Amino acid sequence: EAGVTQFPSHSVIEKGQTVTLRCDPISGHDNLYWYRRVMGKEIKFLLHFVKESKQDESGMPNNRFLAERTGGTYSTLKVQPAELEDSGVYFCASSRRSFFDGNYGYTFGSGTRLTVV
Amino acid sequence: QKEVEQDPGPLSVPEGAIVSLNCTYSNSAFQYFMWYRQYSRKGPELLMYTYSSGNKEDGRFTAQVDKSSKYISLFIRDSQPSDSATYLCAMSGHTGFQKLVFGTGTRLLVSP
Numbered sequence: 001e002a003g004v005t006q007f008p009s010h011s012v013i014e015k016g017q018t019v020t021l022r023c024d025p026i027s028g029h030d031n032l033y034w035y036r037r038v039m040g041k042e043i044k045f046l047l048h049f050v051k052e053s054k055q056d057e058s059g060m061p062n063n064r065f066l067a068e069r070t071g072g073t074y075s076t077l078k079v080q081p082a083e084l085e086d087s088g089v090y091f092c093a094s095s096r097r098s099f100f101d102g103n104y105g106y107t108f109g110s111g112t113r114l115t116v117v
Numbered sequence: 118q119k120e121v122e123q124d125p126g127p128l129s130v131p132e133g134a135i136v137s138l139n140c141t142y143s144n145s146a147f148q149y150f151m152w153y154r155q156y157s158r159k160g161p162e163l164l165m166y167t168y169s170s171g172n173k174e175d176g177r178f179t180a181q182v183d184k185s186s187k188y189i190s191l192f193i194r195d196s197q198p199s200d201s202a203t204y205l206c207a208m209s210g211h212t213g214f215q216k217l218v219f220g221t222g223t224r225l226l227v228s229p
Contacts, residue, residue: 004160031215042121043161043205043219056216091160095215106215108160 002026004109006092012115018080021112025074025094031055032075033095033106034067038088046090049075082116089113120144123206123220132229136193140206140220143187147208147218150182152191155203155222164204165191196227 005024013019025032034046046065047057051072060067064083069075079086089111123140130136138152149168153161165180167173167189173180179192189208193200203222209215 033215035217040221042119042123042221043207043217045216045218048216093160106163106217108162110158110160 004092004094004107006090006109006112008112009110010113010115012117013082015084015116016081018078019082019114021077021079021090021092021114023075023077023092023094023109025092026096026107029094029096029107030072031095031097032069033093034075034077035091035093035108036088037091037111038085043091046077079114082114084116087114087116118143120218121206121208121220124223125221127224127226129226129228130196132196132198132227134196134227136196136200136225136227138191138193138204138206138223138225140189141187142189142208142218144208144210144218145184145187146210149209150180150189151207151209151217152178152180153205153207153219155205157202161205161207193225196225198227198229201225201227 030051032049035043037043045059048055049069052069066078091111093108095106121142151166152164155161167180167182170182170184177194181190203224205222206220207217
């Protein structure tokens with residue numbers, strides 16, 4: 001099966017601009033997650049979709065970040081307006097189930113490296 | 118204080134060495150413990166996971182969890198240059214959803 005696809009792989013934007021990141025999960029995976037790694041820090045949870053519904057968005061840093069998953073397929077993460085501290089690598093992951101069932105199926109994409117200058 | 122602490126390294130070893138990677142954590146609610154491997158410019162890839170305490174072995178890899186000490190380990194036997202990567206520990210509580218809390222990752226370099 002195809003993996004989790006993210007694009008762009010790299011984006012450089014100026015402070016104050018808008019950027020939209022896209023994630024295509026593995027087909028049939030209802031659960032989609034966004035994580036972020038800021039330089040020198042650990043990977044941190046942003047939010048979790050179950051199909052098109054936001055199950056948990058406790059990690060979203062502020063209201064400049066907007067995640068959507070229309071139709072329960074691909075997801076977008078928009079940052080508007082971007083700030084310098086938003087620079088980092090944004091990872092998307094997907095899984096078939098939302099609970100541990102012994103067949104842990106949580107697959108990450110390669111990430112989008114966002115640089116805000 | 119971070120929920121999960123992990124030494125960032127780098128850890129440099131010669132080929133064939135036994136590697137020990139460790140994490141400590143503070144949240145006693147964590148029940149699932151995972152090790153991910155991440156190569157440069159790639160996403161994390163799950164190596165092993167363990168539920169609650171105990172050991173788990175998979176080929177050259179052994180994962181250990183000591184919940185009483187809030188300490189987890191990953192051992193790599195007969196390390197190979199291809200094992201050179203960043204190793205991330207991750208944890209999750211016993212809830213219905215797989216929200217992961219990661220360590221910062223340890224960079225491992227295995228020299229031929």
